[in-house]
Amino acid sequence: MSEATDRPALGLRERKKARMRQVIQEHGLRLFREQGYEATTVQQIIDAADVSESTFFRYFPTKADVVLLDDFDPLAVSAFLSQPAELTPVQALRASFNTVFAQMSDTEMADLKERTQLGMAVPELRAAMLDQLTSAMRVLADAVALRTGRNPTDMAVRTLTGAVVGVAIAVEFLLLEDPTADLVTLLDEAMGQLEAGLQL
Amino acid sequence: MSEATDRPALGLRERKKARMRQVIQEHGLRLFREQGYEATTVQQIIDAADVSESTFFRYFPTKADVVLLDDFDPLAVSAFLSQPAELTPVQALRASFNTVFAQMSDTEMADLKERTQLGMAVPELRAAMLDQLTSAMRVLADAVALRTGRNPTDMAVRTLTGAVVGVAIAVEFLLLEDPTADLVTLLDEAMGQLEAGLQL
C-alpha cells in the first residue's frame, strides 16, 4: 500500500503479501484479456492463481479492484503540492500529471493504458473507475484549496477541480475510441485547451 | 415518468404499466428512506409493492435503477438544440439546464433532489449515476458538434463537454454536503464560473 516512496526492508511476511497480490492480479488480467471481464469468474482466477476465495477477497475487495487498484492519485497529489507557486491551479495540475507520467517506466505505462482501456470498455468497471476519479477530485480540491489559501468547500475550487476531472474523463473516452493514441499527449493537449478557456 | 409534457390517450395496458412502475418506485424509495439503500433488499420492495421478482426486474433492470431512472438527459439535449445560435456552447448548455429545471413542477424538483442526494451518498448508486452522466456527456458532445459544425470526436468538443459534466458532478457533491442548498442556483453559478474561465 504505502511502499511506493522507498523500500523499508520488508520482512518475509510483507514480501509474500506483495507477491501474492501481484500473482492474483496477473492471472486476473490475463484471463480478462483472454476471455473478457464478465465471462471470467472469480473462481477461475483463484483456480489459476491457486489461492482460496477468502484470500482473493482479502486482497481485492471486489472483482473490479483487480483492474482498478493503483496508486496514481496519491502520486498526482504529491506532485501537485510540489509545483512552483507561480503556476495557476490548472497549469499546476497539468504539470503534475506530466510529472507522474514521466516517472513511470514503459511497462508501467503499458499496464496503465491496458487497465484504463479495459476499465472504460466494461460498464461495471467504468462505473467503479468514475467513482474513483471523483474521489480523486475531492482530494484534489483539498490540495487546490491548500495551495490557493481558500476553503476546500469553496465553490470556485470545486468547479475548477470538477472541470479538470471532467476533462480527464473525456480523454479516457477518446483513448477508448482510438486505442493507438497516446494517453499522455492527449491529456496534456486537453488540459491545454482547458487552460485556454475551451475555445472552439 | 414521461407524462409531464402531454398525454397521448393511453390504453389500459399502458396505464397499468406506468402505474406499476410508479408503485414499485414509490415503495422502493420509501424503504430506502426508512432503512437505507443497502439494508433494503429487492425482496422487501416486491413484498411491499406486491409484485413478483420477475416483474420487478422487468421494470427496473437493476436495483439502482429504482433511484436513477429518469429522463432528464433527453430533455436537456432537446432544450440545448433549441437555444439561440448566438450563445457560445457553454452559455447554451447553461441556459438549457435552466430551461429544463424551469419546466419541472415543485414535486418533480423535490423528487429529483432527493434522488440525487441519495445517489451521491451511496457508493454503488454514485458509481452508476456517474456512468449515466458520462453517457450523457457523449450525447451532449454529439449535440455540440452538430451546433458548431464540428466532428463529434473533435478533441475540443470532447474537452468542453467533459468540463461541463465535470462541473455538474462537482455541483452534486456540493449538494450532498449542504442539503439545504438549491441545485438550480448552484449549477447556474458553477456554469457561470466555467464560462468566466475558472478564475480564482
Added chain:
DNA sequence: TCCCTCCGTGACAGTCGCTACCATTTGAGG
C-alpha cells in the same frame, strides 16, 4: 533454541442481486 502470540490462510455455509425458462393470465383487436 523453544514457545507463545498473532496474522494470514483455507474451507464452508449463507445472503443477495440478477438471469433464464416456462406456464398462466390478461388486455387488444377482429
Added chain:
DNA sequence: CCTCAAATGGTAGCGACTGTCACGGAGGGA
C-alpha cells in the same frame, strides 16, 4: 366471443460477496 401478443408469476440456478472458525506458519521474547 375468440385469438394473439404482451405482461405476469414461479422456480431453479449462477456468481459476487460476507461471516465464521479452525489451522499453520512467521515473528519476537525468554
